[in-house]
Each structure stands twice: as structure tokens, then as C-alpha cells.
Amino acid sequence: MPQTKESDNTRRSRRGSGAITLRDVAKLAGVAPITASRVLNTPEQVSVDVRQKVLDAVQKTGYVPNRMAGGLASSRSRLIAAVVPSTVMSVFMETIESLNGTLFDAGYQLMLGQSSYSASREESLLEAIIGRRPDGIFLTGVLHSGKGRTRLLASGIPVVETWDLTPAPIDMLVGFSHSDIGREVAKFLVGKGRRRLAMIRADDERAGRRAQAFAVEAERSGLAKVQVVDVGASRTIKSGREALGRLLEIDPEVDAVFCSSDLLASGVVTEARVRGIDIPGRLAIVGFGDVPFVADMVPALSTVHINGADIGRMAARCLIDRAEGREVASPLVDVGFSIVERDTT
Amino acid sequence: MPQTKESDNTRRSRRGSGAITLRDVAKLAGVAPITASRVLNTPEQVSVDVRQKVLDAVQKTGYVPNRMAGGLASSRSRLIAAVVPSTVMSVFMETIESLNGTLFDAGYQLMLGQSSYSASREESLLEAIIGRRPDGIFLTGVLHSGKGRTRLLASGIPVVETWDLTPAPIDMLVGFSHSDIGREVAKFLVGKGRRRLAMIRADDERAGRRAQAFAVEAERSGLAKVQVVDVGASRTIKSGREALGRLLEIDPEVDAVFCSSDLLASGVVTEARVRGIDIPGRLAIVGFGDVPFVADMVPALSTVHINGADIGRMAARCLIDRAEGREVASPLVDVGFSIVERDTT
DNA sequence: ATGAAAGCGCTAACAG
DNA sequence: CTGTTAGCGCTTTCAT
Numbered sequence: 001m002p003q004t005k006e007s008d009n010t011r012r013s014r015r016g017s018g019a020i021t022l023r024d025v026a027k028l029a030g031v032a033p034i035t036a037s038r039v040l041n042t043p044e045q046v047s048v049d050v051r052q053k054v055l056d057a058v059q060k061t062g063y064v065p066n067r068m069a070g071g072l073a074s075s076r077s078r079l080i081a082a083v084v085p086s087t088v089m090s091v092f093m094e095t096i097e098s099l100n101g102t103l104f105d106a107g108y109q110l111m112l113g114q115s116s117y118s119a120s121r122e123e124s125l126l127e128a129i130i131g132r133r134p135d136g137i138f139l140t141g142v143l144h145s146g147k148g149r150t151r152l153l154a155s156g157i158p159v160v161e162t163w164d165l166t167p168a169p170i171d172m173l174v175g176f177s178h179s180d181i182g183r184e185v186a187k188f189l190v191g192k193g194r195r196r197l198a199m200i201r202a203d204d205e206r207a208g209r210r211a212q213a214f215a216v217e218a219e220r221s222g223l224a225k226v227q228v229v230d231v232g233a234s235r236t237i238k239s240g241r242e243a244l245g246r247l248l249e250i251d252p253e254v255d256a257v258f259c260s261s262d263l264l265a266s267g268v269v270t271e272a273r274v275r276g277i278d279i280p281g282r283l284a285i286v287g288f289g290d291v292p293f294v295a296d297m298v299p300a301l302s303t304v305h306i307n308g309a310d311i312g313r314m315a316a317r318c319l320i321d322r323a324e325g326r327e328v329a330s331p332l333v334d335v336g337f338s339i340v341e342r343d344t345t
Numbered sequence: 346m347p348q349t350k351e352s353d354n355t356r357r358s359r360r361g362s363g364a365i366t367l368r369d370v371a372k373l374a375g376v377a378p379i380t381a382s383r384v385l386n387t388p389e390q391v392s393v394d395v396r397q398k399v400l401d402a403v404q405k406t407g408y409v410p411n412r413m414a415g416g417l418a419s420s421r422s423r424l425i426a427a428v429v430p431s432t433v434m435s436v437f438m439e440t441i442e443s444l445n446g447t448l449f450d451a452g453y454q455l456m457l458g459q460s461s462y463s464a465s466r467e468e469s470l471l472e473a474i475i476g477r478r479p480d481g482i483f484l485t486g487v488l489h490s491g492k493g494r495t496r497l498l499a500s501g502i503p504v505v506e507t508w509d510l511t512p513a514p515i516d517m518l519v520g521f522s523h524s525d526i527g528r529e530v531a532k533f534l535v536g537k538g539r540r541r542l543a544m545i546r547a548d549d550e551r552a553g554r555r556a557q558a559f560a561v562e563a564e565r566s567g568l569a570k571v572q573v574v575d576v577g578a579s580r581t582i583k584s585g586r587e588a589l590g591r592l593l594e595i596d597p598e599v600d601a602v603f604c605s606s607d608l609l610a611s612g613v614v615t616e617a618r619v620r621g622i623d624i625p626g627r628l629a630i631v632g633f634g635d636v637p638f639v640a641d642m643v644p645a646l647s648t649v650h651i652n653g654a655d656i657g658r659m660a661a662r663c664l665i666d667r668a669e670g671r672e673v674a675s676p677l678v679d680v681g682f683s684i685v686e687r688d689t690t
Numbered sequence: 691a692t693g694a695a696a697g698c699g700c701t702a703a704c705a706g
Numbered sequence: 707c708t709g710t711t712a713g714c715g716c717t718t719t720c721a722t
Contacts, residue, residue: 016713016714017714018501021714023715033717035692037717045692046691047691050692062496064475064476065715065716066417066478067476068714069417069715070717072417073715074698074716074717077413087442096432097433104459104466109456109458111454114442121449128449132413133364133411151407155364156364236638236641238640273643274643291434293611296586298619364699368700377710379702379710383701390708392707392708395708410700412700413700414699414700415699417698417714419701419702
């Protein structure tokens, strides 16, 4: 239970939060503040009996160390910042969840920043993040704005970019190749005997690279030009449904669609079902992400599986190792992907 | 562009991060540190020309204020902690997104904590949060553990509980009544002429209250006892599908199901479709949450709509007002809900 | 194994 | 409007 700090008569001219401090604990235990600090941070440096006395005092006072003060004094905030484009129904949440879990177990806290807000806010997001002096920064996707890169580089804070591969990462990287995915999905579809491939994609740089490689591979296989429907920023079931409509107008003969997200693909499946288009007979559909629910849809969606949890875990390890001065075993990891074949192909 | 701190010959015995500090900026601008501080925090207190000089120095040095130091000195961290049970495919993400957005615009940062991890970790989560001295805490759901309540109360940090109503909130509250929902959905279904109601629910306290009220209202209307299928912790399409199977074994005559989440409901719809059960002819289905994609499913899901974004926004406002010493207009708000009728009823 | 001193980088108080 | 002084609560450094 909390108690007000004893009203000592020492000269005190400043406020303060009024909470129990290490000083209070130390006084109660009859030791110097630094000793109490050691009990909490490096107990092996303190004799057992002193240790116990301090622990008792902590218990009695309900003391919770002020990490802002600790961070300021040690230049180690034990804070990790994560930047995510969007959280709602996003394929990234599994990554964030495992990132957070791994960090928490190692004694780190997660700060969340959303980049999907206007580009002008990206600047202030970076400022806000750097201002907290996090021990590491987790980026969803790679940073392209040169300004942002420079700023992060200048801050000296360890950075891990994820969900992508780039020849010139800012620092560390845990991702996979979007081009490889585009190529492999095209090969996969061609191998299934599909001849008129199409892509339905959101306006997203990584989706663009998948689309690009997808189209190139189709062409290399001697197929007709891949039709592409761009749905803009929205990646919903609804836009997937509409996109299929548009696609069928452009090319009624299309026999396979690769979508840039599972949600879009679900929309395509839905629309095809409504129109009585046989899946996979007349139309094959491949999604991207393998979010939890698409495996249980009927028909179950064939999609590109990304191990998002692995990305979060590995990125966390990179960041933690760096923060604690350890050598990072592999600062550049390709987690790969797999094409999961289910009912729609 | 960053530059190393000038190697001054003043007595310096301690390290430091090596970053630019307010002192550096002030020196460059030829003013006292506090003046530079004022330019950044209360510019109206500083003359225009001095202001400009300092701003120039900030620009030149690429100075980013250390918020840990600022927070420590002012006892205001400008940090808000949010506790969420789960992030993956969760109905709460819209709330978190708007919470985060509103906070960010007001100059606050969001720290994310996950409570879904084991109960033993709940204790350390709270410790970790309080240790950061956030200016406010956002709770998804209400806190029931007495220990946790006491601890939060003792910390003196403003707390807002959400997504629920309780007669005895820790502090502030932005939510809605789960009992009301259960009752209203039952009435709604009865009004539609349904006579054999059932519930498929996850093992979750709030879902329990909806189920309870749902059953009571059904009984009040003279219907047969409501059959309840509990799916445990999982709230996936798959468990929804399985649950409908189990439900039909228990009561093949059931004509309406209220599910404790949209995902579960989607599973029920899917399974019904597979079994050739006519929706809504033979079976009516109601979900909960109105997550983005259920409106575009076929058939579109009837569900209970909760304005998650509103909850986030309002909770943020409560917390910010409190943090800034303002009176909170309405510390207890009921955002209500609405039953959205679509194709499944 | 324990402690004294000196800050980390910033801002509240109180001048002037 | 600007500055001086004294910390916020903790940990590093250097002694003992």
C-alpha cells in the first residue's frame, strides 16, 4: 500500500510526483540509494542479507522504479518503437504481437506509431520516436524517404526493417523477396495450366514489385500480357468484389488472379461465387498473407504464406542483441515464404 | 546534419549519449538553456528574434529534445499506455487506431501492452506500465483483478476502462452495456418470429454477460431454454463452423444463433452454407462487432455494431484532459450500440 | 560488498 | 522577456 513520503525537514524547493523513490526504499532499508539500485539491477553484487532488507522495503512501500529516470541516467530506455502502416485487419498484427511478446519477456516496452497517417505526419512521427530515445526501431517495410533514412541513421538508433528485402538496408533487415513471390506465383499458376493471368492489387509499393515480377514471369512463359486492376488504397472484400467485376470486363477469359492481399482475394472469391463462376474450374485465385481466417473459408483460399510471427520474433532478437551490445548473428535474414495450395487453385 | 558535441574543456566526468542537447542549442544561439526550452515549449513567452535564433540553431544541429529528460523534470511523460487482450484480427484494433491517432495529434505517444499473455504476466505488465509513469492508462475491458485495481488506484495515474460498463469503474469509463446487447438481440430475433434461439460464444466474461441477458430475455418471451455452445478461447471461423455442427446435434430445430464475435458468426454462415441450410430462411445469424469485412460477405452478416473508433477517440480525450489538468466533461460515457440488419436475419 | 559524488538532459521556481 | 539555481529519480565513476 502506498504512503506519502515522510515529511522530512530537509531543504526541498522542488515538486516531484510524490511517489515512492529509491531514496525512500534505501532509507527504510538503512542503505545507500546505490545499494538499493544494485539489489534491483545486479543483485549478485549485493550480500544476501542486505538484499533481503531492500527487497522487504520494496515490498512494504510498493515501490516501482521510475524507468524515465533510470533511462536518463543510463542512456538505455528499454523502449522499442514500432512503425506500422495500419492496424485494422492487417497482416502485420501477428508480427507486432510476437514482437511485443518477445520484447516484453526481455524487459522491453513497445511504443506504437502509425505511418498510414498523412505523409506530413511521417516527419513528426520520426521526431516523436527519436525524442523518446528508444533502444531500437522496428519498421514495417523498408524506409524509402531519403530524409527519414538520414534522420534515423543520424540518430544512431538500431533499426530493423521488415517484410521486405532491399539491397541497401538502413541497418538490419528481416524480410523476404516480393519479386520472388510474384515470380513463383506466376510459375505456380502456369504449372497448373493457367494461361490468362491477372493481378488485382492495392496501391502499395511492395505489391507493385510482386505484380511486376508476376507479369515478367508470365511473359517469359509466353502468356498474354497480364491484366492488372488497381484498387487504390483500399484493401477490403468490397474492393475485391468490384475489382473482379472490372477485370472480367477487361478480359472475360481470364483464368487466374493473383491478389495483393487475402482480403482482396476473399472479395474475388465472393464475387465469383455470386456470379456462379466455378472456382477453381474456370478461375483460380491466389491471395497474399495467409491471415488466420482464409484457411477456413469455403472454398479455402490458396495464398502466399508469410510467417509473420517469425519476423516479429527475429526482429525483436536483432534489436535486443544490439541494444545490449551483443553482436547480431545475422543482421540480414530472409525468412522466405511458401505458396499454400488450398481450394481456389 | 549531426555533429559531435564540441570538445569543451569544462570538467566532465560522465558519459552521456553523445547526442546534441538543449545546452548545445542554447550555446549556439547565444542564450540560456531555459530560454531555448521556452522557445520549444512556450514560444509565446519569448521575443521573436530570440525565438528565430534558437529555431535556427535547432535546425542547424538537428536537435531532437530528449523526452525522457523532459518527462523526468516535469513529471509529465506524455506517454499513454494501452492494454489490449489480443491484436490479431481483433475487434479492438479500430479503437486502438483512433486512440493512437488522437493521442499523437495531441503530442502523446502510445505504449502497447498485451494482456492475453498468461495471467502471471499481467502483474509484470502493470509494473512495467507504472514504471514508465504514463500520463494515462487505457484498458480494454474493465479490470477485475482486485490486486490490479488497487495497484492502479495507488499509482494515481488516470485510467479509462472501455468496451464495457461497470457500476464501479476504477476511474473513467467509455463503454456500453453487454447485457443490453444480449437482451436487445433476443428481442430482435423474437420480433423476427424466431422461436428456438441459441448462442455460440467464446469463453470471455463480457460475452458471458451478453449470453446471460440473451437467455433471460428469451425465457421471458416464453421460448425454450437457449442452447449455448462454448468454443473456449478460440474465436475463429473454424471454431464457428465446428460449433454450428455441435449445436445442430444438440438442437436440430434451432432457428437463430447469436455469436459472440463476427469471426465466429462467419464460421457459422460458412458451415450453414456448406450444409445447405437456408439463411435466413431456416437459420438466422447475428454476429458481434461489425468488423470491416462482414458487411461485404455474401450473405452479408447481421451483427451488433459498436463504434470502436469513437471509443478510442473519446477515451483519448478523457485521458488527455486529465493529463492536462482539465476537468473531464463526462468521465462515464455509454457509447451504445446498434443492431445492423443485413442478409442473415 | 558498499558508498559518495557527480551528473543524465531537461524544466519549475524564483528572481530581475 | 531572460536568466540563475536547484533539482526530477536514477546510475556511472571512483573510492573504500
